[in-house]
Amino acid sequence: MHLQQEIAGRDQKVQTVLLAVPVHCAGALRITVEGQDQDRNFWRSLGWDNSEQWTWKRSGPGGRVLNSPPIQRSAGHLQSTNNLYHSNDTAGHSLTQMGDIRESKRPRVNGDHAVNGFEPEEWFIGSIDQGTTSSRFIIFNRFADPVASHQIEFENHYPYSGWHDHEPNDLVESVEKCIEKATEQFVDKGYKTSQIKAIGITNQRETTVCWDKNTGEALCQAMVWPDTRTKSLVRYLKDKPDSDKVLGLCGLPLSTYPSSVKLLWLTRNHGEVRKAYEEGRLAFGTVDTWLIYRLNGGPERNVHVTDTTNASRTMFMNLKTCQYDDELLRFFEIDCSKVDLPKIVPSSHPEAFGSLASGPLKGVKIAGCLGDQSSALVGHCGFEPGHAKNTYGTGCFLLYNVGAEPVISKYGLLATVAYDFGDGQKAYALEGSIAVAGSGVKFLMNNLGFVRDSSKVGELAETVPDNGGVVFVTAFSGLFAPYWVDDAKGTLFGITQHTQRGHIARATLEATCFQTRAILEAMEKDSGHKLTGLAVDGGMSNSDITMQTQADVSFIRVERPEMRETTALGAAIAAGLATKGCWTSLPELFEITHNKPGRKNFDPVGKPSKIKLMYDRWERAVEMSRGWVRNTKEEYSLEDTPSP
Known part of the structure; x- marks a missing residue:
């Protein structure tokens, strides 16, 4: 965002201050004073020690308000933020009049070099x-x-x-x-x-x-x-x-x-x-x-x-x-x-x-x-105890920040290092996985022929208001944390003559959400930290009905960023934090990633009594799916395994 302010300098000459501010970035502010870039005494003459005293605050949907600290004004100084010349672009962002900005500073909305319509930064x-x-x-x-x-x-x-x-x-x-x-x-x-x-x-x-x-x-x-x-x-x-x-x-x-x-x-x-x-x-x-x-x-x-x-x-x-x-x-x-x-x-x-x-x-x-998986948590900026992420791929991988000390799980979860940025910035995590998530959707497409495109399963699920009493334990290869049932097999419960494909599709999506809830509850019990929200990525996170169901059955906010390359971003964050002149703090990164347009939150809206009934049925179905292959367990030995 470009903002222009006219202020009187020490010699009562009118100076132009050009504020080049990313519209989605709180606190990351660059101020250039034409002809006075390096003159700190000029800032002090205005009552500002440095430009970092400027901050952003939210002004409602679609915009932010520039907020400056109190200023000691001397005679001849103009009012600070009341003299901003601005208009609105199509996104509702406050801009200076284009005629007041030098060509090199003007945003190029359609240019290859523009980032969200603005000039890219230098690194x-x-x-x-x-x-x-x-x-x-x-x-x-x-x-x-x-x-x-x-x-x-x-x-x-x-x-x-x-x-x-x-x-x-x-x-x-x-x-x-x-x-x-x-x-x-x-x-x-x-x-x-x-x-x-x-x-x-x-x-x-x-x-x-x-x-x-x-x-x-x-x-x-x-x-x-x-x-x-x-x-x-x-x-x-x-x-x-x-x-x-x-x-x-x-x-x-x-x-x-x-x-x-x-x-x-x-x-x-x-x-x-x-x-x-x-x-x-x-x-x-x-x-x-x-x-x-x-x-x-x-x-x-x-x-x-x-x-x-x-x-x-x-x-x-x-x-x-x-x-x-x-x-x-x-x-x-x-x-x-x-x-x-x-x-x-x-x-x-x-x-x-x-x-x-x-x-x-x-x-x-x-x-x-x-x-x-650690990189995905970092990419979501899950830097505080209670932050969790779930990657919805073929299966699911959940990571839950437990803070500065490791926690050994009593529920079969894995204890691991979330990240280690040096200088005492180390966090541990609990990890849980789900064997079948996206592969359950593929099963409906490839094995049962319910849809021709896996992305259409959500639409099929929305053709019915609920699961119609159907519960699908998608234990195609047993159940992972926190159940650890290796002798379970995939089982459909509650089918009647009224069951439709939409009910089974909805039950398939719910199976992933129920297992996610079970893991999150185990993580809370193990760590003693209350879950603050669930950040999501991976293919299934594109489904609004799945994410809303996850929020409903878990009683938490599900947070889905527009940019889902969170695993790659996590590695970039680790590198940037170690590089002079790049990102300098975890709070800065949190503000950058969490104030982007296109981010969508799903808040729970389901009736608690109905959710309890659904989850109780799920837990009962899990118990009933146990033991299907208990007497046919395969045995292996080193001698049976081929050597290269």
């Missing part, structure tokens, strides 16, 4: 978002808006039942190509690569990479986080006499997901990895570590680090000290003299992650790193 942050099926690079401006991006999908490999692999070089090459293409877009819009001040990385967690520390070459395929070939190894570990101590040390229960069991399996079963381990040549890392290592040039610089959030998913790190724990390493039978583990550093750091060794952004520092 940008890049974000690498490396996921399970694709890699992306997004460039954000100072207002947390994406200005350029590129995405590349890569192949996933499933050589045997339960196995899930990536080719490690595919991860690096896809990221490098995304950086190249997004930077081309950025330059084509008239920007300079020198304006990109830092890069952040967010990544799929737990996926394990092993390489030769001498050559920098991968020794095997990356073992991806949902890979289950380690089932028998997990059972072996659970039978060890000190297995009951593990949860209290690292916050995670023994399962096939963490990197620890993946590394142990590889050192026992993969020939090249086992040989490198015995010869002391083995380097280990999660995807963040592998990318940082390779983007820095590999063994030449040997930048071998991980951030606290990713380290917390290995089961090697003590959750309280945020350092490797000797007792945990012994439990997982890992000899640190035979394998190089990455150094654990904060998620936001100006030097620890090195810089790009090649490409169009050569020399740009990597200044931030976060595991994907």
